[in-house]
Amino acid sequence: MLPVLRGRTPIQVYSDFMRSFRDRFRDYLGRVIVEIQVGMGPCGELRYPSYPENNGTWRFPGIGEFQCYDKYMKASLQAAAVSVGREEWGKGGPHDAGHYNQFPDDTGFFRREGTWNTDYGRFFLEWYSSKLLEHGDRVLAAAPAIFHGTGAKLSGKVAGIHWHYRTRSHAAELTAGYYNTRHRDGYLPVAKMMAMRGVILNFTCMEMKDEQQPGHAGCSPELLVRQVKQATAAAGAELAGENALERYDESAYSQVLATSRGGDGMGLTAFTYLRMNKKLFEGENWRQLVAFVKSMSEGGRRVVLPKSDTARSDLYVGFIAGANRKPKVDAAVPR
Numbered sequence: 327m328l329p330v331l332r333g334r335t336p337i338q339v340y341s342d343f344m345r346s347f348r349d350r351f352r353d354y355l356g357r358v359i360v361e362i363q364v365g366m367g368p369c370g371e372l373r374y375p376s377y378p379e380n381n382g383t384w385r386f387p388g389i390g391e392f393q394c395y396d397k398y399m400k401a402s403l404q405a406a407a408v409s410v411g412r413e414e415w416g417k418g419g420p421h422d423a424g425h426y427n428q429f430p431d432d433t434g435f436f437r438r439e440g441t442w443n444t445d446y447g448r449f450f451l452e453w454y455s456s457k458l459l460e461h462g463d464r465v466l467a468a469a470p471a472i473f474h475g476t477g478a479k480l481s482g483k484v485a486g487i488h489w490h491y492r493t494r495s496h497a498a499e500l501t502a503g504y505y506n507t508r509h510r511d512g513y514l515p516v517a518k519m520m521a522m523r524g525v526i527l528n529f530t531c532m533e534m535k536d537e538q539q540p541g542h543a544g545c546s547p548e549l550l551v552r553q554v555k556q557a558t559a560a561a562g563a564e565l566a567g568e569n570a571l572e573r574y575d576e577s578a579y580s581q582v583l584a585t586s587r588g589g590d591g592m593g594l595t596a597f598t599y600l601r602m603n604k605k606l607f608e609g610e611n612w613r614q615l616v617a618f619v620k621s622m623s624e625g626g627r628r629v630v631l632p633k634s635d636t637a638r639s640d641l642y643v644g645f646i647a648g649a650n651r652k653p654k655v656d657a658a659v660p661r
Contacts, residue, residue, distance in 0.1 A: 327464070328398065341468045348472055356477020361566075361596065363481045363528060365487065371485040371530075372462045376501035377426065387489035387543035388427035389436060390501035394419045394454060406453045415446055423501075430490055432542075436497035443495070444509065450596045451505045455512065458503035459519055466523040481596075482520055484513070484554070486531030486570055488539070488547035506553075513554050517561035525563075526595060529554050532567035532585050533578035551585055555592040568598035574611040579618040584624060597622060 331334050344364075351359060366372040376390035391661045394403060400418060407416025422434030422441055425604065430436035441447045446658060469480055490498045494508040506512025531547045539545035551567075558565040567585065569578065586594040605611060 344472045361479045366465050372503040373485045384426040389497040392419045430493050430497040436495040455505035481526035483528045483530045488545045488550045490544045491546040492544040513557040517557040517563045521561045521563035526566050526567040530572040532582050533569040539581045559592045564595045566596040567594050569600050
């Protein structure tokens with residue numbers, strides 16, 4: 327909200343970017359482009375950049391670090407501390423929260439009965455997560471007016487931080503800005519904010535199973551997805567999903583299908599598949615994808631396709647069986 331970009335705020339600049347996108351692709355919106363994901367942070371996700379992997383700073387399954395040490399965040403924290411009559415709490419972020427690649431029990435803040443579960447810890451985490459929510463709300467408040475009448479839906483992405491989920495503090499989620507612990511639902515406030523703005527909540531790691539994760543990392547993507555589904559249902563928000571990793575196998579597709587089913591009233595409204603590349607079009611990978619898409623279109627019911635598409639469906643897979651043969655090409659001759 328501060329005019330730090332040559333006299334303009336980041337919200338003003340981002341709004342201009344969204345208008346430019348709308349004007350450039352106006353003819354495609356609502357038909358070819360049916361959903362616009364409004365980016366709100368790293369990888370387009372509503373979160374703090376608490377685990378920067380690309381530059382080698384962070385490695386899975388590190389807890390990450392709080393991102394609140396620039397002069398603006400420190401001033402905000404100081405004001406919040408003064409407002410609750412505890413000025414000493416605003417001197418800076420936690421001093422016992424460890425480093426990017428540590429585990430929860432290595433720190434005073436995130437360990438089983440650590441600082442996170444004290445009056446100071448609750449004050450800090452409430453403030454830290456509220457700043458992220460306010461940021462997301464401001465960005466999403468600007469988008470509906472810009473894209474109104476285009477026919478395209480709006481969505482916002484939330485990160486699937488599943489490591490250390492089985493610990494009491496949920497350290498990796500806390501540093502990313504999701505105040506989710508053994509005692510508090512950190513995704514319900516996010517879902518309520520997006521529901522209020524009429525935005526679809528897009529969540530990741532839909533393809534992951536607990537049994538596939540390393541035991542030392544305390545992972546539980548399945549419980550995390552279940553919690554987010556419950557939060558969006560309670561908030562009255564729509565939920566969409568995507569896979570976090572590139573997967574082309576039956577196990578990953580089956581997990582997405584199971585997650586997408588709406589028998590419990592908490593199904594997915596859409597799914598984004600990651601990602602289209604050369605590997606996707608290799609024989610068995612392509613067949614698996616086609617069967618997955620057909621199953622999703624039929625409400626999550628598992629469909630097994632034949633070797634050749636004798637039913638003449640819209641999803642063409644027949645070329646796979648004869649992939650090693652020279653293709654026949656029919657040419658239309660103009661009259």
